[in-house]
Amino acid sequence: xxxxxxxRIKEVAExxxxxxxxxxxGGAEAESAGLTAETVINGDPTYAxxxxxxxxxxxxxxxxxxxxxxxxxxxxxxISMMEMVLDVDAIKDEMESIRQQFS
Amino acid sequence: MDKSFFxxxxxxxxxxxxxxxxPAIAECMNTVGGEIxxxxxxxxx
Numbered sequence: 001x002x003x004x005x006x007x008r009i010k011e012v013a014e015x016x017x018x019x020x021x022x023x024x025x026g027g028a029e030a031e032s033a034g035l036t037a038e039t040v041i042n043g044d045p046t047y048a049x050x051x052x053x054x055x056x057x058x059x060x061x062x063x064x065x066x067x068x069x070x071x072x073x074x075x076x077x078x079i080s081m082m083e084m085v086l087d088v089d090a091i092k093d094e095m096e097s098i099r100q101q102f103s
Numbered sequence: 104m105d106k107s108f109f110x111x112x113x114x115x116x117x118x119x120x121x122x123x124x125x126p127a128i129a130e131c132m133n134t135v136g137g138e139i140x141x142x143x144x145x146x147x148x
Contacts (some may be wrong), residue, residue, distance in 0.1 A: 002119070009115055012140055022112045024132060026123030026144075036117055063128050069106050071134035077128050078127040086122060 006049040009040055011057050023060040028086055030094035031102045033062050037095055042102040057103060062095050064088050109137035116142040 013021050023040050025102065027033030035045065040058045044051040067075060114137045118125030118127035132139055 002145055005117055005145065008141060008143075012113060012115055016113050020111065020113050021115060021140075022109065022137065023115045023117060024127050024128055026116070026118035026125065028119050028122030032119065033122075063123050063131060065137075066104070066135065068110075069135045070131045074131055075133050078130045079123060082123055 001036045001044070001049065001051075003013065003049045006016050006039065006044060006051045007066075009056070010050050011031070013058065018056050018058055021056075021058055025060065025062045025095075027062065027091065028082075030090040033091050033096040034098045036060075037062075037098040037103055041098065055070075055102075060099070062091050065092055065095060070079065106136050109135050112137040114139045118142065118144040120144055120146045 008084055009023065020088045025033050027036060038045050040056055040060050041053055043054050063079060114132055116125050116128045116132065116139060118128050125144040129139055129142045
């Protein structure tokens with residue numbers, strides 16, 4: 001997760017409170033999505049960015065995980081093509097694993 | 104989880120150039136609820 005986004009997430013959480021902020025990811029791979037999720041839950045695992053040692057415990061979901069809540073026509077237009085080429089199950093499994101491990 | 108979870112939430116979108124870009128996620132979240140604070144598209148390459 002890049003430094004600028006870590007800064008933005010940190011500022012937003014401080015301004016609105018961690019109970020009001022939700023992070024939605026669009027990562028292409030389970031590993032990258034998992035690392036980003038870990039960062040906003042438990043802090044930057046690379047110890048390089050502004051969220052180092054800061055466990056915001058933010059709720060975080062991949063867009064694939066909330067498909068059922070999205071207008072089907074919009075989902076179909078915006079997401080469905082990438083859904084066909086990415087490993088959706090691996091991404092969902094990794095997100096669930098990270099949430100259970102760190103939340 | 105249902106839509107009511109998002110009703111009073113501030114949404115931060117971290118898209119991926121090689122996955123789902125930020126604007127596509129934002130379009131979807133506009134149909135779910137909550138207030139989108141920012142939408143970003145990262146590049147992991």
